[in-house]
Amino acid sequence: MLGHGNDRCETGGVSDPAALPVRRGRPGYDQRQVLEVAVQVFNEHGYDATSVAALAARLGLSKSALYHHYASKEQLLEIALDEALGALEGVLAGAGDAGAASARERFEQVLHGAVIVLVDKLPFVTLLLRLRGNSEVERAALERRRAFDRGVTAIVRAAQDEGSVRADMDAAVTTRLLFGMVNSLVEWYRPAGPEGAAELADDVLRLARTGLAGR
Amino acid sequence: MLGHGNDRCETGGVSDPAALPVRRGRPGYDQRQVLEVAVQVFNEHGYDATSVAALAARLGLSKSALYHHYASKEQLLEIALDEALGALEGVLAGAGDAGAASARERFEQVLHGAVIVLVDKLPFVTLLLRLRGNSEVERAALERRRAFDRGVTAIVRAAQDEGSVRADMDAAVTTRLLFGMVNSLVEWYRPAGPEGAAELADDVLRLARTGLAGR
Numbered sequence: 176m177l178g179h180g181n182d183r184c185e186t187g188g189v190s191d192p193a194a195l196p197v198r199r200g201r202p203g204y205d206q207r208q209v210l211e212v213a214v215q216v217f218n219e220h221g222y223d224a225t226s227v228a229a230l231a232a233r234l235g236l237s238k239s240a241l242y243h244h245y246a247s248k249e250q251l252l253e254i255a256l257d258e259a260l261g262a263l264e265g266v267l268a269g270a271g272d273a274g275a276a277s278a279r280e281r282f283e284q285v286l287h288g289a290v291i292v293l294v295d296k297l298p299f300v301t302l303l304l305r306l307r308g309n310s311e312v313e314r315a316a317l318e319r320r321r322a323f324d325r326g327v328t329a330i331v332r333a334a335q336d337e338g339s340v341r342a343d344m345d346a347a348v349t350t351r352l353l354f355g356m357v358n359s360l361v362e363w364y365r366p367a368g369p370e371g372a373a374e375l376a377d378d379v380l381r382l383a384r385t386g387l388a389g390r
Numbered sequence: 391m392l393g394h395g396n397d398r399c400e401t402g403g404v405s406d407p408a409a410l411p412v413r414r415g416r417p418g419y420d421q422r423q424v425l426e427v428a429v430q431v432f433n434e435h436g437y438d439a440t441s442v443a444a445l446a447a448r449l450g451l452s453k454s455a456l457y458h459h460y461a462s463k464e465q466l467l468e469i470a471l472d473e474a475l476g477a478l479e480g481v482l483a484g485a486g487d488a489g490a491a492s493a494r495e496r497f498e499q500v501l502h503g504a505v506i507v508l509v510d511k512l513p514f515v516t517l518l519l520r521l522r523g524n525s526e527v528e529r530a531a532l533e534r535r536r537a538f539d540r541g542v543t544a545i546v547r548a549a550q551d552e553g554s555v556r557a558d559m560d561a562a563v564t565t566r567l568l569f570g571m572v573n574s575l576v577e578w579y580r581p582a583g584p585e586g587a588a589e590l591a592d593d594v595l596r597l598a599r600t601g602l603a604g605r
Contacts (some may be wrong), residue, residue, distance in 0.1 A: 254495035341604025344593050355574020356567045363566050389556025
């Protein structure tokens with residue numbers, strides 16, 4: 176089922192979640208919109224606590240109409256997590272593509288790109304970050320997340336080796352603390368707020384580069 | 391009921407959670423131990439999803455024996471949240487107590503002290519940070535958390551005014567990002583790991599002060 180997360184182009188659906196409540200109770204959700212509403216409901220009530228019946232009710236669909244779109248609640252979870260993980264993995268894989276960048280430059284590209292992904296796919300990444308690992312799908316996602324962390328830590332270690340990142344701290348701790356900063360966005364960032372994704376990504380980079388001193 | 395959180399000394403109970411499973415199923419939990427097990431169960435399964443019956447079963451107690459210790463599940467939540475919030479508020483109130491510290495010094499004391507509280511009261515702060523605001527008790531705790539954030543932001547703003555903290559970023563954003571770093575500890579810090587609370591607090595301060603550059 177992995178890979179369904181990029182159906183956006185095939186379905187051609189309107190994917191602005193703010194537009195969804197207007198359509199609640201009406202027929203005609205496309206596959207993308209069902210996914211977006213499901214992720215929203217999972218984030219509000221918790222994945223485990225959400226029944227297929229509750230999800231169908233929120234969409235104003237019958238359970239069988241919902242099953243027309245997706246085989247199971249678990250499939251919705253799997254596709255949603257794949258969308259978040261795929262985007263983050265893309266940032267890691269793409270770091271340095273623009274040329275023979277230093278490890279430090281690659282790390283900064285990953286930090287910046289991760290902020291953009293978090294803002295762009297906020298509900299999907301929120302779901303990912305709140306996983307408890309209660310099922311096979313969740314454990315597989317957590318393993319991909321750990322692989323991502325290892326990839327980032329390897330870049331930080333390479334940057335320490337080239338002398339461009341402080342070596343007085345463990346590379347894994349540095350990575351976790353800076354990604355703690357990035358991941359906290361899912362708790363407090365609101366799309367309607369004063370800062371856009373690009374400005375926020377710049378702020379994260381500023382603080383990561385020189386800290387409170389700013390010099 | 392606020393204030394019960396500090397019963398540790400009165401009850402004199404062994405409060406090492408690792409020691410608790412051995413006693414599961416036996417009578418003789420004291421009030422503190424019941425609280426600690428409850429917090430652990432809330433964190434594992436979610437507060438809303440935990441019934442009093444499930445909690446009693448985990449403790450090997452009857453529901454009436456559990457009610458002998460606490461009036462309700464909500465009271466357990468209230469006391470646990472008060473313990474986390476009280477400790478964090480104590481850090482904020484105590485910053486600068488050692489003398490006429492600058493705002494920058496007070497902010498660093500708050501960051502450092504918050505890390506120590508998180509490590510020392512990890513399950514309690516984890517519970518606080520995962521709140522959804524579904525009840526009056528939760529909303530009151532979230533309001534105390536917001537007041538804490540405002541207090542910290544005011545110190546950052548004062549530090550900007552005295553010229554000791556970069557002024558090219560919004561003080562509230564700076565506070566949120568650095569506390570994102572601190573709060574991420576509840577996701578990845580393990581007491582059995584290589585770093586103790588003091589070393590971790592030093593790492594957070596190092597990164598906050600001068601960032602990746604380390605100079």
